Amino acid sequence: MSTLTRRGFLTTSILSTAAVASTPRIALGAATPPRARVVVVGGGYGGTIAAKYLSMSDPSIRVTLIEKDPVYISCPLSNEVLGGERDLASLTFDYRGLTRRGIAVMQDTVVEIDPAQHLVKGASGNRYTYDKLVVSPGIAYDWDAIEGMSEAVAEQIPHAWKAGPQTRTLRKQLEAMDDGGVFYIVAPPNPFRCPPGPYERAAQVAHYFSNHKPKSKIVILDAKDAFSKQALFQAAWQEHYGDMIEWVSGAQGGIVEAIDPETRTLVGSFEEYQGDVINLIPHQKAGALAQVAGLANESGWCPVDQRTFESSIHKDIYVIGDACIAGVMPKSGYSANSQGKVCAAAILAAIDGEPAPAPSYVNTCYSIIAPEHGISVAGVYRLEDGKIVDVPGAGGVSPADADARTRAMEQQFALDWFRNITSDMFT
Amino acid sequence: MPMPDWSRAIGVGLLIAFVPSLYAQTDEVRSASMLANTCAGCHGTLGASAGEVMPTIGGMDKGYLVAVLSDYKLGKRPSTIMGRIMQGYKDQEINAIASFYAAQPWVSTDRVAVADQLAEAPVLHERYCESCHQDGGRGQDTESPRMAGQWAGYLQYAMQACRDGERCHPRKMRDRVTDLSDDEIVALAHFYESQK
Numbered sequence: 001m002s003t004l005t006r007r008g009f010l011t012t013s014i015l016s017t018a019a020v021a022s023t024p025r026i027a028l029g030a031a032t033p034p035r036a037r038v039v040v041v042g043g044g045y046g047g048t049i050a051a052k053y054l055s056m057s058d059p060s061i062r063v064t065l066i067e068k069d070p071v072y073i074s075c076p077l078s079n080e081v082l083g084g085e086r087d088l089a090s091l092t093f094d095y096r097g098l099t100r101r102g103i104a105v106m107q108d109t110v111v112e113i114d115p116a117q118h119l120v121k122g123a124s125g126n127r128y129t130y131d132k133l134v135v136s137p138g139i140a141y142d143w144d145a146i147e148g149m150s151e152a153v154a155e156q157i158p159h160a161w162k163a164g165p166q167t168r169t170l171r172k173q174l175e176a177m178d179d180g181g182v183f184y185i186v187a188p189p190n191p192f193r194c195p196p197g198p199y200e201r202a203a204q205v206a207h208y209f210s211n212h213k214p215k216s217k218i219v220i221l222d223a224k225d226a227f228s229k230q231a232l233f234q235a236a237w238q239e240h241y242g243d244m245i246e247w248v249s250g251a252q253g254g255i256v257e258a259i260d261p262e263t264r265t266l267v268g269s270f271e272e273y274q275g276d277v278i279n280l281i282p283h284q285k286a287g288a289l290a291q292v293a294g295l296a297n298e299s300g301w302c303p304v305d306q307r308t309f310e311s312s313i314h315k316d317i318y319v320i321g322d323a324c325i326a327g328v329m330p331k332s333g334y335s336a337n338s339q340g341k342v343c344a345a346a347i348l349a350a351i352d353g354e355p356a357p358a359p360s361y362v363n364t365c366y367s368i369i370a371p372e373h374g375i376s377v378a379g380v381y382r383l384e385d386g387k388i389v390d391v392p393g394a395g396g397v398s399p400a401d402a403d404a405r406t407r408a409m410e411q412q413f414a415l416d417w418f419r420n421i422t423s424d425m426f427t
Numbered sequence: 428m429p430m431p432d433w434s435r436a437i438g439v440g441l442l443i444a445f446v447p448s449l450y451a452q453t454d455e456v457r458s459a460s461m462l463a464n465t466c467a468g469c470h471g472t473l474g475a476s477a478g479e480v481m482p483t484i485g486g487m488d489k490g491y492l493v494a495v496l497s498d499y500k501l502g503k504r505p506s507t508i509m510g511r512i513m514q515g516y517k518d519q520e521i522n523a524i525a526s527f528y529a530a531q532p533w534v535s536t537d538r539v540a541v542a543d544q545l546a547e548a549p550v551l552h553e554r555y556c557e558s559c560h561q562d563g564g565r566g567q568d569t570e571s572p573r574m575a576g577q578w579a580g581y582l583q584y585a586m587q588a589c590r591d592g593e594r595c596h597p598r599k600m601r602d603r604v605t606d607l608s609d610d611e612i613v614a615l616a617h618f619y620e621s622q623k
Contacts, residue, residue, distance in 0.1 A: 380515025394515030
């Protein structure tokens with residue numbers, strides 16, 4: 001370990017001239033060499049947290065955060081944009097708060113990782129050397145799973161599963177749809193980002209339809225036979241929106257095998273469905289960078305040591321967030337936050353030559369079904385035999401018989417979840 | 428035929444005997460910061476909440492935090508989600524989380540007072556609250572949390588829930604808030620929020 005670290009320092013000093021030339025801000029700190037260099041790739045729910053908590057815990061570590069976009073648009077709460085309750089601007093954050101913390105935030109697209117050289121290459125031509133690298137690349141889509149689907153087709157049949165332009169496209173399509181139209185949501189098989197997301201989306205769009213196009217229908221064609229917070233969602237759909245939302249399980253023919261984007265026809269295992277607006281959420285895998293860097297296995301996701309999030313494939317590279325295989329933790333924003341902190345603590349210990357600390361992980365996730373009706377799921381986790389497992393007796397979903405005050409509180413807490421988790425990320 | 432190597436056999440036996448304890452990681456001690464940082468996604472970095480019904484917990488009295496978190500765990504304090512979460516922690520872990528947050532600096536909200544909402548609030552505070560929540564709500568102890576600089580949304584909820592009998596501890600608190608109207612609770616909540 002110590003020899004590796006020393007070699008890391010050597011590499012660092014040899015290449016530091018190049019880094020300083022391209023990033024004058026860093027040069028200010030160059031007088032005192034950093035104790036270690038950590039590069040974090042991906043400025044979302046996982047990467048910002050790993051960068052911030054590393055820098056908070058030990059200012060003598062030089063932390064560089066590489067993110068391809070100048071701003072971040074949050075996926076959590078973006079279903080409210082589809083429901084007409086908020087705009088994308090309210091979900092948009094910049095990185096100035098992290099810069100103020102002394103983190104070098106670089107807008108660059110990583111094109112290659114060289115694990116042997118401990119080197120990250122950016123599309124800008126910049127090269128970043130690291131002692132430890134954290135990769136939080138999110139998800140990519142498996143376009144081959146549904147015939148007729150492609151990245152190009154997704155421009156007209158939007159997934160809106162990364163908040164941004166496609167969220168806007170889908171909202172416009174819903175606004176343009178005639179009253180009495182049918183909106184199809186195609187829900188992906190496990191595992192995928194944000195397990196309750198498709199079902200909250202149905203509720204948010206139903207809220208919009210109820211007020212503006214009450215004769216319309218929403219049909220969820222699901223690859224699965226069960227889903228997150230299912231009983232709560234189904235009861236709440238019925239209560240607020242009557243029969244507007246229909247869920248077709250995989251066994252009932254919900255598995256979509258092909259799409260004809262021109263006629264907006266979905267080919268299911270039993271029948272075909274023709275929709276006025278289609279939101280096809282594709283099958284998923286670890287983000288593109290994880291695939292390019294060889295951090296994913298045959299499952300499409302990244303195997304890691306679940307105590308530290310260090311890749312099982314490449315030493316000194318850590319994978320957090322949706323891209324990694326993290327035991328029973330769902331692929332959620334809060335999971336990524338929690339993993340970022342565990343990973344930061346493990347990296348600090350490794351830099352100090354100490355064993356990785358005993359980890360603690362939490363997930364909390366809210367869904368907003370109606371203006372005064374929120375529901376939640378919580379998970380408390382620990383490591384057992386190298387796997388992240390539930391702490392027995394803890395966690396679970398909101399009670400089915402929650403009173404109106406509790407539901408309204410949970411809707412309020414959903415908004416505060418967002419305020420606080422984004423302040424944890426960006427301030 | 429070679430003699431069995433007893434010393435090695437005993438060694439292997441001992442090793443096997445120790446394997447369960449080596450791998451039974453459920454007994455690993457987790458550090459206070461490791462445990463406490465998982466709360467920050469909802470309660471803000473180091474417990475300084477970004478609002479508005481989610482309370483700031485950084486800088487609160489340790490005894491108060493232990494009592495509240497333990498009551499959540501035991502189901503003695505009604506909650507939407509905290510009960511489900513706290514059941515995942517041992518008593519000494521709750522103690523560690525409370526110690527961590529008690530050691531953080533209190534960060535007041537940056538909200539300022541809105542004059543017409545607050546006219547009667549200082550009088551209400553003196554009459555109903557100051558005897559426990561001393562120094563204008565800045566004081567705190569095991570039974571009385573700090574209120575100055577806390578989010579109004581949370582304070583309003585806490586006072587209403589107490590007045591309506593949903594969640595009230597200690598009992599003497601209910602005797603005080605039972606006389607307060609909704610408007611008075613809102614005024615008090617904003618008054619405390621604007622205090623630093």
